[in-house]
Amino acid sequence: MKLNGLSRRGFLKGLAATGAAASLPALFAPVPARGAPFNPAAYQVFQNACPRNCYDTCAMRSYVQDGILKFVEGSPQSTFTKGSVCVKGYEYPRRVYSPDRIKYPMLQDGRGSGNWRRISWDEAMDRISDKILDIKKRDGSLLGLGLTKYSGNFGITNYSVEGMMSSLGYTTRFVGTPCWPAGIDAQNYDMGDMWCNDPEDIVKARYIILFGANPAWCSMHSVKFLYEAQRRGARLVVIDPLFTQTAAKADVYWRPKPATDGALALGMCRHLLDRDLVNEDFVRNYSHGYDEFENYLKNNVTVEWASEVTGIPADQIRQVTEEFAASTPATVWIGYGLQRHTNGGAMVRSIDAFVAMTGNIGLEGGGARYGQLQTWGFSYYGMVQKPPQGSVGFRGTGGPKGEFDFQLEGSSEYGDRSVNINKTAQEILDTKDPEIKMLWVACKNPFAQDFDRNKMEKAFKKLEMVVTVDQFFNETVQNSDIVLPVTTLFEEWTVNVSYWHYWLALNEQAIKPMHEAKSDIEIACALSKAMNAKEKGSCTFPEEADVKEWTIKEFNKGIYDYFGIESWEKLREGPVKAKLKSTAAWPDRKFKTPSGKYEFKSELCEKNGFNALPVYVAPIEPTAPFRLYTTHIQFGLHSQFVNLDWMRPFYSEPFVFIHPVAAKEKGIADGDRVRVFNEIGEVELKAKISDNVARDMLVMYEAWFPYLKYNVQNVVTDLRSDMGEMKTGAPGAAILDQFVDIRKVG
Amino acid sequence: MRYAFLLDMGKCIGCRGCAMACKNFYNLEPEMVWRQVYPLAEAIYPHSGRAFLSLSCNHCEHPVCVTACPTASYTQRADGIVVHNMETCIGCQNCVRSCPYGAPRYSATLGKVQKCGMCWERLDAGLLPSCVLGCVTGALTIINLDDYVAPGIVQYPAGYPVMKKISPSTRFILPKEPVMYGVKP
Structure with missing residues (x-):
């Protein structure tokens, strides 16, 4: 394998040694053609980070010309990202400038009607603050106000949304995670932490x-x-x-x-x-x-x-x-x-x-x-907010509000009320004294992500007001009263880390916010202003905030020491990796369990209602002929990315994958329209025959296609998994223990 | 010196990152692609949708687009890259009809044809093509075809049209299959 006298490996090594795999050595002497070569110096380059719920959490660079985001690339400094983002990340320029973006605050006359009209930020905040004060007056507390937020944006400053809620008083929080909680608890029982x-x-x-x-x-x-x-x-x-x-x-x-x-x-x-x-x-x-x-x-x-x-x-x-x-x-x-x-x-x-x-x-x-949460030791400056004086809330022990809840429990008499995020619809329907009357949705799309969509629709009907902060008119927005446009990652400052790799990346603001979009912090400020104008002291969130300053406040000595940097400004040159003494977790085998050892037998696990030993637990019995998997596809991250038109040449419609023998038994041919159904709902789509799936399984990949009525949550129940409550506040969801039948349409 | 794409199908995961990286760099119209990823038929690779050809312009040794174009909008550089000049293109689509690999694509909005130029603007600036840089697994690389010998490299993998006269420059390494056990498919 020789390339002009250099071995191929030597060539690649040479590329790596330049620090940027993008550079070509002189031996690839190019031949001039008409037109000018690409000139990187003609761009302003910013450090960014992809904040989605993904192992890879790519460090990125954005290239900006005349205030316009031209293109993105993976950070060459990160040995994990190594110059490339992914099929989703390369869609970002389109996401920023998509004609489908929510451009200004809007009000829907009749939830689900599609009768949207533009309103000003002032009017939006006026209506929202009126409702919050109304709830407080009627209930004597703000427990009737619920927050559901998860992983749509994992930027550290986005935890200001939780801060905004705390600054209003004690509220109801949808806690837990549909993602990985059972495994987190399992690793905590065995080793005392997930690492x-x-x-x-x-x-x-x-x-x-x-x-x-x-x-x-x-x-x-x-x-x-x-x-x-x-x-x-x-x-x-x-x-x-x-x-x-x-x-x-x-x-x-x-x-x-x-x-x-x-x-x-x-x-x-x-x-x-x-x-x-x-x-x-x-x-x-x-x-x-x-x-x-x-x-x-x-x-x-x-x-x-x-x-x-x-x-x-x-x-x-x-x-x-x-x-x-x-x-x-x-x-x-x-x-x-x-x-x-x-x-x-x-x-x-x-x-x-x-x-x-x-x-x-x-x-x-x-x-x-x-997974790991070792790299997440930020200050959570935006998240830590005091309730207004005299706030009344929930009495009783709270427990963690999710796996990223690094806040120490206060010593206050009252707290927030926790309900299970994996049973969002049921909790809205069942919660009493007081009922959940208003829901704030941020960094989340419950209609795409939470279970039993039909029940969700019923639950949302019970709510007096739904406010959703988003970028696109997804199904949750369609079921909201007010939508507030939020900035993309290129329009705001924040900082990001992964739950998998050990890199730290700054996210610089690269362009001005599009349209009337505001960051989550700025939205909280606007709400605070409206609240305090009506009732002084009713919201402790600052009425003004410099998002860059707030980002800087997220850094602390622990973070600097862990990543071996003196200042956040070092990150303006590119991402940095933790200074790990060992690349291994538990290198000294001193575990954080009660015994300090690896616990084949966990008394804590037993105390929490499970077996002390890692014994066999049989799966549940099927309730319909086919097990259904609604797993991820590479084109989307939950309900993000597939909606953009740039993805259409690669992924334009969903399929249900069925084994050839099962398809034959059901009289289904490749490309036939079929109904996939169970006791809670149905999905209609085309079938694709493939023996990548077993005979008694079906697969439909979750995604949001704005031009199709496709939602896998129509047939995914809110069945719980075993563990998760200890570290995340609620048990996980048994998303893969779902059973359905399938029939050809027509 | 002759540039060529080398696709290691054993490493390719069919993610389409290469094709989207291209759209990202050139800000292509929503439906436009200069590179596309094609899943192999089960007759070629036994697991549907699990092995792929990632193809753009093949920068052929004897490109038909060059001879088919009435306005001389195509040029072949000395390094083998076939460049299309949109400024002189009249959108007649002779190239679209001539290319057996479907590389030139017509934009109805622009009334012109577009095509992969192997990011010659980037190469001339000492940078890798966007798709190559965008390949997360290292499956897509560029090589100097004049001076590249490696075992197992093929010019015409199954599913890819054999065009000996025009001799496409793209090269391939074939995918492998795992040994399988368990629940019978």
């Missing part, structure tokens, strides 16, 4: 198992590290009920029956015992309750049993287990889909146990990788 290795260190792994993770679609920037590990000789095993894009890149692919991964992991644990492959140093010196777990395995688990439960051949289970144990370091990446089951937390605990028994916890290149 993953630096994902870039997976190149050091000699053996990699992806348990229900599909990075090719959900963490694309991680894929190059998997390839590098493979190039260095690592074996890649992908375990997934779906033949995913990542599965196609594996050396070995296992298709287990859904929600049986716990049995698989336990079978692997048992085989470690049988072959004397347990890492004695780890289980004797760094773990708690191992002997009881060993007894459980001996009395309850065999490889043949695991094979029967999962559908994976016993000799395969043995072989992969032996190979994994013979490779040091070896690692498992546990995907978030895996724990979206009624037995999700239990399954994560079983997988953790397998990694622990092989002694791979605490090793660089090893670990049971799930």
Whole structure:
């Protein structure tokens, strides 16, 4: 592999050494053609960060000319992002200038009517503040005002939305997360925290198992590290009920029956015992309750049993287990889909146990990788706001308001009232004394993201006022009274980190806000102004705020020390990575559990109503002929990105994927229109025949197509997963334990 | 010196990042693409939608667009890049009809044809083409075809039209399949 005397690898290395993989060495001497070459100096370049709910949280650069965002690219400084964003991120210039953007505050005469009219910010705030004061007068508290906010924008300054609510008084908060809570609790029971290795260190792994993770679609920037590990000789095993894009890149692919991964992991644990492959140093010196777990395995688990439960051949289970144990370091990446089951937390605990028994916890290149919140130690300046004097609220213990709740509980007599975000519709319908009368929606699209859409519509009808802060007229906006236009990331300052990698990126304002858009902070200021004009002291949020100054206030000594920088201004040159003493999580194997050890037996877990040991918990029985997966697709992040017209050449309509044998039984041909239905609703769309799905499964990828009536939440119930309440305030959602039937239309 | 795209289908995840990176850099019209990603038929790769051809202009050795164009709007640079000049294009679409790979695309809004020029403006500035920079997995690269030998490289993978006379410059490395176990498909 020679290129003008240089080896290809040398060439690539040369590119990397210039600091920007974008630069070409002189040996690629270009031939002049008509027209001028691209001149980067003709642009102002800003540091940005993609704030979406994504592992990769790309550090970006935006190129601006005459105040117009021309294009974006991935930050070359970040070894994780490495110059490229993704198919979604490259859509950003269109997102900013999309003709579909919400341009100014609007009022809908009749929710769902589509009769929108433009109103001024003053009128919007006047109507909103009137309603808030009305609720306070009627109820004597603001518990009738609810906030639902999650991951539409994970910018640190966006936590000012929570701050805005606190500055009004004690309110009702939709807490928890539909994303990953069961796994968070599971890892907390086992290790005392959720903490993953630096994902870039997976190149050091000699053996990699992806348990229900599909990075090719959900963490694309991680894929190059998997390839590098493979190039260095690592074996890649992908375990997934779906033949995913990542599965196609594996050396070995296992298709287990859904929600049986716990049995698989336990079978692997048992085989470690049988072959004397347990890492004695780890289980004797760094773990708690191992002997009881060993007894459980001996009395309850065999490889043949695991094979029967999962559908994976016993000799395969043995072989992969032996190979994994013979490779040091070896690692498992546990995907978030895996724990979206009624037995999700239990399954994560079983997988953790397998990694622990092989002694791979605490090793660089090893670990049971799930996620981390180590990099999130900001000041949360905007989030921490005091309630007005004399505020009345909820009496009782609150618990965490989600996994990103880093605020210490106050010593006040009152608190906010927490309701379960994973049962948003039910909570709106059921909550009493006082009822939820008004809902503020920010960084979230409940109609696309929360479960049982039909119930959601019923619940929203009960609300007296819905205010949604957004950029596009999505279904939640359609079911709101007032919509407020919010800035895109290029129109505001903030700072971003990932829950996966260890980079810190500043987000500079690159262009002026489009139309009448305001940032979440500025919206809070405007509300405060309106509130205090009507009733002095009714809102403690500042009436003026410089968003850049507020961003700077998010930094503190802890953040500076962790990332090894003196000042936030260093980030104006590009993102920085944490100064990690080790790329491994738990390098000293001092765990944060009650025993200080890895807990095969967790008394805390038992106290919270689960098994102390990571035992097998069977999946629920199907309630209809097909299990339905409504997982992510690479073209969108939940309801974002697919709506933009730039995506249409690549993804213009949704499909339900059905196995050829099942399709034949149902009389369905490729491209037929079908109804996918269950007891709560139905979805009509085209079928695509594929054996990427098993015979008793259907797959529809979640997305929002503004020109189609397509919403997977029509058929996803609000069934709970097992764990999640301890660390996030509410149990998770069993999004993948959904059952449907399918019929050809017409 | 002859530039060519090299697509490692073993690394390609079909994300379309390359094609969107192109739209991002050139601010293309919503429906316009200069690069497109095509899933391989199951007869070629047994798992539907899991292996891909990412294709733009192939910057052929003997480009038909150059000979088909009545206004000499196409030029082939000494480094092999086939450049289309929109200023002299009259939108007759002779090139669109001639190219067996569908590289030139007609914009009804502009009344002109557009095409990938391998980001020659970027190459001339010492930068990688947008699609190559935008490829998250390193599947899409550029090579010097005059001086590039690697095992397993093919010019005509299955599903890609064989056009020996015009000799497209794009090269490919074929995808692999995992060994599969478990619930029978």
